[in-house]
Amino acid sequence: MLLCLGSLHGWAQQNDQQQLRGLDDQVQEIKSDVLSIAQELNRLEEKLLYPSGTQVAIFVTLAKGDQMRLDAVRLQIDGQFVAHHIYSFKELEALRKGGVQRIYVGNVATGDHKLEVLVDGKLEGGADFSRTERFTFRKEVKPKMVELTLAGPSSGNTPIALGEW
Template sequence: MFFSKQWITGAGLALALLGGTPAWSADPAATTTAAPVAAAAAAAPAAAASAPASLDARVQDLKGDVIRLNRDLLVLEEELLFPASTQVALFVSMDVGKLFELDSVQIKLDDKLVTNYLYTPLEVQALHRGGVQRIYLGNLKAGKHEIVAFFTGKGPHERDYKRGTTIKFDKSTEPKYIELRIKDSQAKLQPEFEVKVWQ
């Protein structure tokens, strides 16, 4: 089958107007230019898909850096506000604690009220599971001091129960850590409250 030269030229012109290149084009530059354009078009979706993944990874890395920086700032702030030479920290813990349902703890340091903490049921459960709560952090000068702690809650037979405990201690230039522990006395069937100074 034969086509006139005029028809072929017209078809090539139509393709050129539509933005295409005829397959029978004698121009080799047009063919070689089309191949890289097609490869770039195929690679574009892959690059677009990898861009969000790399962005997510960078965001997660930044979040991790912010968390680490925040932790370091909190430690630095605590060291500045509560230097080791004057630092005193009080903790509350519970050993078994079936004979006492804790409601609140009030602490006086050298006859000055420093904290009055009300507990939620979830916080009491955390103490039952072995958690230790830092209830107070402050500064004390070296010398003799006294802590009085009052525990309020429900004792045996659902009775209202309030009990106090006292400790006198010497504060040196080292930080002082004191634990207020609630424990059950099976012999007396009563809760006991003891104070332990950590060395």
């Protein structure tokens, strides 16, 4: 009788473990589905908020080999403040290694627009550095991608250069 009860107890435990594994598999599948749906919603939201016909994206890069410590970048488009970013040590290191930061994505009408860029930082010797540049860019019916390449004045590069992708 004890032997029968022992094997019945073992069978019940094994059955419970199989049910738990099956439940765990279902939970993992649901998590995967939720993540997939969230990704799709984010993509659709971005398409809705920033239609390609009016979309402009601005990216920040550092000139190769530049050792300026970038502290902050502020952007205005057509006199409207659109972005401000204060850089952490890790972000600065990523930019120095060739990283690219998307600082702004928004909508503008087709035509010419004025972009004002203010850069604050410190030079290698510790002196404060602040530079403001104004550019004009033309927005067509397709998405516009603008690159701002930043450099300290001692690097020999233009402190703020505008490029288009």
